[in-house]
Structures are given as structure tokens and as C-alpha cells.
Amino acid sequence: MPALSPSLEDYLEAILVLSRKEKVVRVKDVAKSLAIKPPSVIGALKALEEKGLVVHEKYGYLELSQDGILQAQKIYARHEIFYKFFHGLLRLPSAVASEDACRIEHHLSSRTMEAILGLVQLIEDSPELRALWFSRFVPEEIRNKK
Amino acid sequence: MPALSPSLEDYLEAILVLSRKEKVVRVKDVAKSLAIKPPSVIGALKALEEKGLVVHEKYGYLELSQDGILQAQKIYARHEIFYKFFHGLLRLPSAVASEDACRIEHHLSSRTMEAILGLVQLIEDSPELRALWFSRFVPEEIRNKK
DNA sequence: TGTTATTATTAGGTTAGCCTAATAATTGTT
DNA sequence: AACAATTATTAGGCTAACCTAATAATAACA
Numbered sequence: 001m002p003a004l005s006p007s008l009e010d011y012l013e014a015i016l017v018l019s020r021k022e023k024v025v026r027v028k029d030v031a032k033s034l035a036i037k038p039p040s041v042i043g044a045l046k047a048l049e050e051k052g053l054v055v056h057e058k059y060g061y062l063e064l065s066q067d068g069i070l071q072a073q074k075i076y077a078r079h080e081i082f083y084k085f086f087h088g089l090l091r092l093p094s095a096v097a098s099e100d101a102c103r104i105e106h107h108l109s110s111r112t113m114e115a116i117l118g119l120v121q122l123i124e125d126s127p128e129l130r131a132l133w134f135s136r137f138v139p140e141e142i143r144n145k146k
Numbered sequence: 147m148p149a150l151s152p153s154l155e156d157y158l159e160a161i162l163v164l165s166r167k168e169k170v171v172r173v174k175d176v177a178k179s180l181a182i183k184p185p186s187v188i189g190a191l192k193a194l195e196e197k198g199l200v201v202h203e204k205y206g207y208l209e210l211s212q213d214g215i216l217q218a219q220k221i222y223a224r225h226e227i228f229y230k231f232f233h234g235l236l237r238l239p240s241a242v243a244s245e246d247a248c249r250i251e252h253h254l255s256s257r258t259m260e261a262i263l264g265l266v267q268l269i270e271d272s273p274e275l276r277a278l279w280f281s282r283f284v285p286e287e288i289r290n291k292k
Numbered sequence: 293t294g295t296t297a298t299t300a301t302t303a304g305g306t307t308a309g310c311c312t313a314a315t316a317a318t319t320g321t322t
Numbered sequence: 323a324a325c326a327a328t329t330a331t332t333a334g335g336c337t338a339a340c341c342t343a344a345t346a347a348t349a350a351c352a
Binding site: 093096097100108109119138 | 238246257258262283
């Protein structure tokens with residue numbers, strides 16, 4: 001089972017996120033959320049169905065399979081780690097943090113992911129370290145830059 | 147002038163790095179360093195020449211134009227920032243750090259790049275902060291993990 | 293210098309991922 | 323139920339980025 005491409009990972013993630021927000025997920029929702037056209041979604045769905053990650057009856061709603069949910073969650077978890085790092089720690093604006101998380105979430109080794117996660121959690125879990133972090137490493141004038 | 151694709155950025159960067167290491171750069175050197183086949187290099191060179199970033203006479207050596215050097219340096223600078231962050235701060239193995247830097251150097255906004263650079267330089271420039279960093283945020287048991 | 297080895301190029305093919313335009317199915321409205 | 327609007331799908335095309343196999347140019351050397 002070859003690894004998913006960044007593009008297919010994006011589809012999977014989008015479906016997961018949409019299905020948490022809305023009762024049902026349709027082709028046009030995915031298209032809108034990824035800013036692409038519906039026919040492209042159809043093509044991607046075909047690939048995802050073949051891999052057994054998505055269930056989709058013609059002209060109907062989309063759903064993730066069990067395996068699809070699992071994979072999508074992993075992808076989304078990576079997204080969250082980066083979002084927390086960029087926004088929560090580096091204090092980048094939410095929109096920037098989110099967009100950049102999207103762009104790189106597909107590209108890092110798990111080794112590196114773990115290292116960043118470690119840092120994020122360390123600071124998340126300790127008020128003392130958080131205070132230290134913001135006072136010494138990301139002081140006011142840096143995080144409000146521009 | 148449309149932005150360079152990740153792939154073309156890789157070529158540019160490879161040519162820069164090779165030209166610093168060797169007197170001359172040939173097609174096969176680029177091919178080897180990017181682990182692709184020579185005909186692919188030829189195709190990419192055509193694109194880079196059209197953009198005025200590379201000079202290449204047939205069957206001859208490759209050179210970056212002034213503009214090409216400038217662009218390649220920017221790309222390489224991004225690579226270095228990530229390498230320093232991954233290896234120097236997170237203490238990931240050199241090979242992992244380098245590979246992951248390659249993979250994401252094309253994908254981040256300049257806003258985020260600057261933030262990471264800020265952190266890296268902060269710690270680079272202050273022995274005191276460096277000590278603090280390694281004692282509190284990346285302690286032994288984390289950076290030697292596995 | 294002629295021949296071989298190396299390197300570069302061309303020709304042509306494949307795949308992924310997008311698109312538009314045309315058609316089909318479904319849903320909503322009167 | 324008929325028609326209109328919405329949504330989904332198919333058909334076909336395009337580009338980027340790779341590939342292999344065949345050919346051409348250059349370099350090395352006997």
C-alpha cells in the first residue's frame with residue numbers, strides 16, 4: 001500500500017474536518033474547503049475509494065471508512081502539532097499558522113514530528129516552562145513584530 | 147514572473163551547492179545530487195534558462211546567472227534555518243535534519259521563516275539562552291530519544 | 293588518429309492533479 | 323407532476339515532473 005500523496009492526504013483531512021462540523025459531507029463541500037473544482041474531487045475520491053479509505057455512493061454523501069478515519073486523524077494530528085507550534089509558541093497569527101501547518105504537515109519525518117510534539121507538550125503541560133518560554137524566547141517585541 | 151516550483155527550487159539550490167564544492171557543474175552532477183536521471187535535469191534546465199536563472203551551453207557546464215545566484219541563496223538560506231533548528235536546537239540527527247529541511251524549505255511563508263530564524267539566532271547569539279534551552283526545553287532524555 | 297567510454301540530448305511515454313464544458317441525477321418549487 | 327435549480331459526474335485536455343531507450347557530442351586513450 002503506497003503512501004498517500006500530499007494531495008490525497010488533504011482530501012482525507014478535509015473530509016474528516018467537515019464531517020465533524022456538519023451532519024453530512026458532499027462533494028461540493030470538499031471542493032469548497034480545498035478551493036478546487038468538483039470534478040477534481042471526484043477523481044480523488046476514486047483513488048481514495050480504491051484504497052478503501054472513503055465510502056461514496058454515486059450522487060450521495062461521503063464517508064470515511066474505519067481505516068480512513070484512522071489515517072485522517074493521524075494527518076490531522078500532525079496539522080495540530082504545527083498549528084500549536086506556530087500559533088501557540090511562535091505566536092504567529094492564527095491564519096498564517098494554520099496555512100503553514102497545511103503546507104508542511106505532509107512533509108516531515110515522524111522523528112521530527114515527535115521532536116516538535118515533545119517541545120509543544122512540554123510547554124503546554126508546565127505553566128512554569130510556558131512563562132519561561134515567553135519571557136526569554138519569544139518576548140513581546142518579537143511576537144508582535146510588524 | 148511566476149514563482150518557482152519546489153522542484154525548480156531544488157535544482158537551483160543543487161547547482162549552487164555543487165558550484166561551491168567543485169570547480170564546474172555538469173548535468174550528471176545535478177542528476178546525481180537530486181537522485182534523478184539526466185534527461186530530467188535537461189528539462190528543468192530549459193525552464194530555468196527561460197527564466198534567466200541558469201546559463202548552459204549545450205554539452206557544456208552549468209552556471210547560475212546573477213539573478214540565479216540570488217534566488218538560490220535565498221532558498222539555501224531557508225534550508226539552513228531549518229537545518230539549524232532541527233539539528234542544532236531539537237538535536238535531531240544530522241541526516242534527518244537535513245532531509246526534513248529539504249522537504250519543507252519550499253513550503254513556508256516568510257512570516258513563519260522569520261519567526262523560526264528569530265528563535266535560532268536568539269539562541270545562537272547567547273550562551274546563556276543556549277544553556278537555558280538545553281537544560282529546560284531539550285533535556286538529555288529527549289534529545290537522545292531512541 | 294581512430295576507437296571506446298563517458299556524458300548530454302532528444303524523442304516519446306506515464307502519472308498525478310488540476311481544469312472546462314457538457315451531461316446526468318437529484319432536489320426543491322409551484 | 324412538471325419544471326427549474328442545484329449538485330454530481332463524465333469526457334477530454336493541459337501541465338509539471340518524472341522515466342526509458344535511442345542518438346549525438348565530447349573526452350580519453352591506445
